[in-house]
Amino acid sequence: MGHRLRPRDLAILALESPTAPMHNATVEIFDPGESGFDHDRLVELIADRISFVPRYRQKLQSVPGRLANPVWSDDPDFDLAFHVRRSALPRPGSMDQLRELVGRIVSRPLDRSRPLWEVYFVEGLAGGQVAVLSKSHLALVDGVDTVDLGQVLLDVHAEAKSLGGDEWRADRRPTPFGLIADAVGDSAHEPRIVLDTVRSNAAAVVRTVGQVADRAGRVADALTNRRSSPDSPITGELSQQRRIVTVHTSLADHRAIRDAHGGTVNDVVLATVTGGLRGWLMTRTESLGGLRNIRAVVPVSVFDEELEATSLGSQITAHWVDLPISEPSAVVRLHQVSYSFQAHKETGRGVAANRLAGIAGFAPATFHAIGARVAVEELRRGFQVTVTNVPGPQSPLHASGARMVETYPVHPLLPGHALSIGVTSYDGQVFYGITADRDLLPDAELFGQCLTEALDELLDTASGARPKVPRGPKKSARKSARKPAKKS
Numbered sequence: 049m050g051h052r053l054r055p056r057d058l059a060i061l062a063l064e065s066p067t068a069p070m071h072n073a074t075v076e077i078f079d080p081g082e083s084g085f086d087h088d089r090l091v092e093l094i095a096d097r098i099s100f101v102p103r104y105r106q107k108l109q110s111v112p113g114r115l116a117n118p119v120w121s122d123d124p125d126f127d128l129a130f131h132v133r134r135s136a137l138p139r140p141g142s143m144d145q146l147r148e149l150v151g152r153i154v155s156r157p158l159d160r161s162r163p164l165w166e167v168y169f170v171e172g173l174a175g176g177q178v179a180v181l182s183k184s185h186l187a188l189v190d191g192v193d194t195v196d197l198g199q200v201l202l203d204v205h206a207e208a209k210s211l212g213g214d215e216w217r218a219d220r221r222p223t224p225f226g227l228i229a230d231a232v233g234d235s236a237h238e239p240r241i242v243l244d245t246v247r248s249n250a251a252a253v254v255r256t257v258g259q260v261a262d263r264a265g266r267v268a269d270a271l272t273n274r275r276s277s278p279d280s281p282i283t284g285e286l287s288q289q290r291r292i293v294t295v296h297t298s299l300a301d302h303r304a305i306r307d308a309h310g311g312t313v314n315d316v317v318l319a320t321v322t323g324g325l326r327g328w329l330m331t332r333t334e335s336l337g338g339l340r341n342i343r344a345v346v347p348v349s350v351f352d353e354e355l356e357a358t359s360l361g362s363q364i365t366a367h368w369v370d371l372p373i374s375e376p377s378a379v380v381r382l383h384q385v386s387y388s389f390q391a392h393k394e395t396g397r398g399v400a401a402n403r404l405a406g407i408a409g410f411a412p413a414t415f416h417a418i419g420a421r422v423a424v425e426e427l428r429r430g431f432q433v434t435v436t437n438v439p440g441p442q443s444p445l446h447a448s449g450a451r452m453v454e455t456y457p458v459h460p461l462l463p464g465h466a467l468s469i470g471v472t473s474y475d476g477q478v479f480y481g482i483t484a485d486r487d488l489l490p491d492a493e494l495f496g497q498c499l500t501e502a503l504d505e506l507l508d509t510a511s512g513a514r515p516k517v518p519r520g521p522k523k524s525a526r527k528s529a530r531k532p533a534k535k536s
Contacts, residue, residue: 083449323502347419
């Protein structure tokens with residue numbers, strides 16, 4: 049029998065809906081150089097490495113009568129070509145076009161009748177670059193039994209190496225009678241299974257009743273011409289479409305601010321997000337008088353020396369931060385955010401960024417997936433936004449010899465949450481990936497511009513010489529606010 053789903057995995061599946069698909073995604077941009085990296089080479093690479101993540105060849109199978117939670121079982125019809133797809137932009141493809149494509153792909157839920165992942169090889173980017181978009185269901189990547197596929201595809205050396213793959217054959221698919229027999233046997237040997245099943249079924253009933261009540265409430269509002277007011281400008285009823293925004297910044301800038309004012313690079317990231325939210329809401333003429341803070345959940349690592357990286361999923365916890373968007377001073381915002389992390393630092397269980405990034409085989413995609421799972425578990429705690437910052441390796445990574453030059457996390461939107469932010473530092477750069485509801489936040493690109501301005505504002509307060517780093521033409525978010533928001 050396959051591995052049985054844990055209650056938290058089943059809760060993620062139950063939370064999923066057409067307006068809230070529960071998968072995490074990553075956009076990686078590669079410079080193929082002389083490597084010849086193309087769609088066929090990507091398929092070969094995944095075929096060579098997929099044996100390290102066997103769950104990527106398994107799908108969910110329900111137990112008749114809900115006598116126990118579903119199990120993961122080998123897919124006898126597993127078709128790698130179905131999961132690794134080829135796409136292209138009209139040459140020379142721009143980042144705007146790539147973001148539009150990514151938004152459309154991540155808006156679609158994964159097919160539950162197959163293994164819960166997809167990878168897209170996107171050709172046609174300007175400069176001969178290519179992109180790889182991967183998306184994996186949150187129930188698939190738990191950081192304990194399964195890491196993200198991206199964690200086994202990237203190498204620290206440019207020389208492409210083959211690990212030999214495997215001669216995989218699917219195990220026999222369990223029959224309904226076999227599933228029932230296994231469920232009864234598991235319940236007899238482990239009473240905890242019975243309790244987990246009861247809890248899962250009860251939770252499913254509660255969620256179903258809640259969904260029915262919510263739909264009835266929306267119908268009543270429509271009949272009476274009432275509109276429910278959101279708790280904040282970044283919450284509301286989601287559509288089925290997403291808008292993706294990417295922001296590329298320098299790690300040297302973040303470090304210069306840290307060195308000038310103390311704290312950590314993570315504090316600088318959160319202060320930048322705070323300043324970006326403040327500037328963006330001001331351009332939308334949102335009153336900040338009654339909205340002093342935006343509550344964020346920030347997944348943090350709590351590794352211990354004795355624990356191994358393979359148990360990542362059980363060593364990340366939620367940290368709560370009230371982002372002070374009403375504070376006009378960039379430096380005060382930074383100190384307030386830094387102070388909120390002081391208690392976590394004093395526990396001695398926090399993990400330094402350089403140690404986390406130095407874990408052998410560590411890939412930010414796995415941490416981002418676990419961070420999204422943590423946010424799901426804390427959904428009832430009443431926060432408005434998720435911010436997951438992952439310190440990645442500061443040396444180049446490669447896929448079949450092609451150098452990865454950019455990497456952007458794409459987090460899922462939780463029900464009622466119109467904005468989610470993922471951050472990855474890699475090879476001297478910091479990459480912000482913003483997921484927004486396409487209808488609720490049509491000006492999400494403006495938020496990306498405000499993030500850049502918030503970082504510049506912090507950098508201007510840092511003493512000493514400003515690091516000289518390449519920058520694209522800067523566009524004032526304040527001026528852009530007077531024009532219709534550009535849709536990407």
